[in-house]
Amino acid sequence: MAESRALQQGLVVAGHGRHCWVEDAHGVRRLCHPRGKKNLAVVGDRVLWQPAPGQGQEGSIEEVLPRRNLLYRQDELRSKSFAANLDQVLILIAAEPVFSESQLARALIAAEAAQIRPLIVLNKSDLAEPFARAWERLLPYRTMKDPDAPQGNAPRYPVLPLSLATQSPEVVRALLMPYLQGRTTLVLGPSGAGKSTLVNLLVPGARALTGEISQALNSGKHTTTSTTWYWVDGDGCGDGERRTALIDSPGFQEFGLQHIAPMQLAACMPDIAAHAGACKFYNCTHLHEPGCGVLQAVGQPGQDGISASRYKIYKDLFAELSRRRY
Ligand SMILES: Nc1nc2c(ncn2[C@@H]2O[C@H](COP(=O)(O)OP(=O)(O)OP(=O)(O)O)[C@@H](O)[C@H]2O)c(=O)[nH]1
Ligand SMILES: [Mg+2]
Ligand SMILES: [Zn+2]
Structure with a gap:
């Protein structure tokens, strides 16, 4: 016994x-x-x-056992853990439903704060017009530079286009496996983006419920209702090789960042952080100070500027995180 x-x-x-x-x-x-x-x-x-x-x-x-990291959101009233011990988070958005840039930015900030590397995938490229608009809206993310890269010119976030409905599993695998191989990746994104479709495509036999099925069953808006771990490379794995895992998750709408201090925000937004070094005051909030490097870069044309939409997200989030608690 x-x-x-x-x-x-x-x-x-x-x-x-x-x-x-x-x-x-x-x-x-x-x-x-x-x-x-x-x-x-x-x-x-x-x-x-x-x-x-x-x-x-x-x-x-x-x-x-002690965690290497934990990705979570902190709304006003509750904390919601997504998953622990991640190598990467794949943020899946789609041409339709139209994605919220604020939600995308929040997911990226949460990943940066937890020191988990993000990868952005824009699905449904078969829907040509909405896809073109969505791809355009992703310009600040496609051109954001990695301040930690030795060359200084490498992109901070890979941004990949995809069409899970029309591309073959081989094509999808060729595109994504270089990023996924040997890593544990959480698939995160709004409802209807295609997260479960992606898991089903990469994990034969996964049989994760997808949109069409739930519509047929007349269930609610969210098809996936719980977070689930899938092995991508089946049961067998080579000696010493790290296995590949994908975690499917329910779509999110709210994404509270109450666990992040307002003054920590800039460091979690690489395009803002890139200009914070030029500020006159070390404790600059980048909201109104004279000699602020961030304010100077807002709306500047060219790849080094900060887009107006990103700066607005920073400003709104700063206000939101300053209102909380105490
Ligand atoms: N047109 C088009 N439709 C797609 C594509 N990929 C997935 N879909 C459809 O999008 C719908 C939603 O897909 P799901 O995989 O259930 O989405 P999900 O992100 O798992 O959604 P939740 O579980 O609710 O969070 C389904 O009807 C899919 O068939 C694509 O590349 N193009
Ligand atoms: Mg799903
Ligand atoms: Zn500043």
Whole structure:
């Protein structure tokens, strides 16, 4: 009895209310219940668990192991964790429904704050006109430079066009696998962008519910209702090779950033940060100060300027994050 109930390491692959599905070293998944309030785990967490006595396949989570990172949003009233221990977040938006630039910017800021690298994919390029408009709106993101890159000219965020409805799985794989291979990637984006369609395409047998199916079943607006981990390379993997994983998530509408201090904002927006060094005052808020390098760069033509829409997002967010708490 003692041996069979020994603690084992597992990976949280899906959430289910307070409970979650944990995958063991053999790839077997079982429903586990958290012991106490402290052990609330999220997808991507490594946990220590043990089988529950006399309950067949179920188990209990005894400990959540320390996280490398956690991507979450903090709305006015609640905090929502997306997933933990990520290498990357793939922000999937589409030509239709028209994406909100503010939501895109917020997702990028949350990723930067958690030190998780983002990748932007614009889906539904088969819808030519709305796609052209969306691609144009992404110009500031396509041209944003990486202040950390040695050359100084590398883009901060890869921005890729895609048409999951019309491109073959081979074409999609050729385009995306260089970014996904050997990494754990959370697929994040608004409802209807095609997140589950992408997972189904890259993970044969995933059978994640997609829009058409939910419409047929007459269910609500959000097709995916819980976050789920998928292995992209099947069960077998080469010795020592890191496996590729994709995490499907429900579409988001709200994206609160209450966990970020207003003065931290500029550092999480690379196009703003690039000009903050030129400000006269070290504690410049970039809102009204004389000699502000950021204000000077707003609306400047050319690739080094800050677009008016990005600066407005900065200003509005600064006000929103200053209003909160205390
Ligand atoms: N025209 C077009 N439609 C697409 C494309 N990719 C996906 N779709 C459709 O978009 C709809 C939504 O796709 P889903 O994969 O369910 O979207 P989702 O992002 O998972 O949505 P939620 O689960 O609600 O967050 C479905 O009807 C898809 O068939 C595309 O490239 N072009
Ligand atoms: Mg979905
Ligand atoms: Zn300034």
